[in-house]
Amino acid sequence: MAGSSSSPPVPPLGKYLASTDKKVRDKAIKNLSVFLSDSKDALPPPEMARLWKGIFYCFWMSDKPLIQQALATELAELVLTITSTPAALSFLSGFWETMVREWNGMDRFRLDKYYMLVRRFVNAAFRLLMRAGWDKTACDQYNTILTREGGPLCPSDIKVPTSLTYHLSDVYIEELDKAVASFDSSPSVPPAPLDTLLSPFLILAAQTSSGVTYKRIKTALLDPLLSALPSSTNSDGPPQAKRIRLESKDPESYPNLIANACMSPEDHGQMDGLMLRKKLLRRIFEVASESSTRGSNRRRMYEIWKDAGDGNYDDDSD
Secondary structure, three states: OOOOOOOOOOOOOHHHHOOOOHHHHHHHHHHHHHHHHHOOOOOOHHHHHHHHHHHHHHHHHOOOHHHHHHHHHHHHHHHHHOOOHHHHHHHHHHHHHHHHHHHHHOOHHHHHHHHHHHHHHHHHHHHHHHHOOOOHHHHHHHHHHHHOOOOOOOOOOOOOOHHHHHHHHHHHHHHHHHHHHHOOOOOOOOOEEHHHHHHHHHHHHHHOOOHHHHHHHHHHHHHHHHHHOOOOOOOOOOOOHHHHHHHOOOOOOOHHHHHOEEOOHHHOOOOOHHHHHHHHHHHHHHHHHOOOOOHHHHHHHHHHHHHHOOOOOOOOOO
C-alpha cells in the first residue's frame, strides 16, 4: 500500500498534533482531515508511522471527558474522509499498529479513553467496509490487518496486549450492529457477511494458547451472538440446561445486524435468524475441525456446537 510518486507531500503535522496547545492540535487535525480527503494513495509506511505517532500523542494530550469523546469521534471519522478504500485501510493499519505498540506504555488513568478510541475506530472500520459494499478484497485486507503479526488479534504474537484483544471481543458485535444501523436506509448496501467478519475471532479462538483469551471470545462475542439468534426447539424430551440458557434471549440484542446479515456473499441476500444461527454453528464446527486448531480449543469449540446446536444436522455425530 505504498504511496505513488504522484502523491502530494505529507505536511509536517506530527509536532503540531502532539503540541501542548489545544488550539494548535485542533488546527492540525483540521489540516490533516483536508490532506487525507485530497489523498488518493496510501502514505509510505515511514510517513504513516510518523503521522500516527503524532495522532496518538494528540489524543494522549486530551484531558477532559467531553473533549476526549469529541476528539475520539473526530479522529475515527478521518477514516471515512479518505475516498480510496485501500488508502483508508492503510490508515487503519497505522492505527492498529500504533495501538499494539503503545498500549502497554499507557497508565491506568489514560487507558479508559483509549478504550473509547478503539471502539470508535472499530465502528468506523465497519462503516468503511459497508461503504465498499462489504467488498471481499477489502474485508480480507482488514482481517489481515487484525490477524497478522503486530495486529490486535494475532494468535501467535506474544507482544499483543491481552487487554486490547479482550476489549475488541467486548465491543466488536455491538459496534457492528451500530454500523449496520447507520446504513439501514441504504438499499445499496448488501447484508453483513458474518463468516468473513467473525473470521479473525474464530481463528484466534482456535489457535490461541491462552484459555483466558478463548473464554473471553466465547463469553463476550460468540455466546451473546448465538443467544440473540432464534433457535428451533428440540421436541425429543426436555431441553438441556445449557440450551435453556441460550434460548432465553434478549429480543433487542443486535436487532440491526440480525435483520441485515448473511453468512457469506454467496448467500445472495439477507438470511433469516434461524438459518444464520445454524450456519454460524456449522462454521464454528468447521474451524474446530481444522488441523491448525489446538486440541484443547477444538474440544471447547465442539462443545459450543453441541450445546447451542438444534440437534438437526445431518452430521451431528462428527
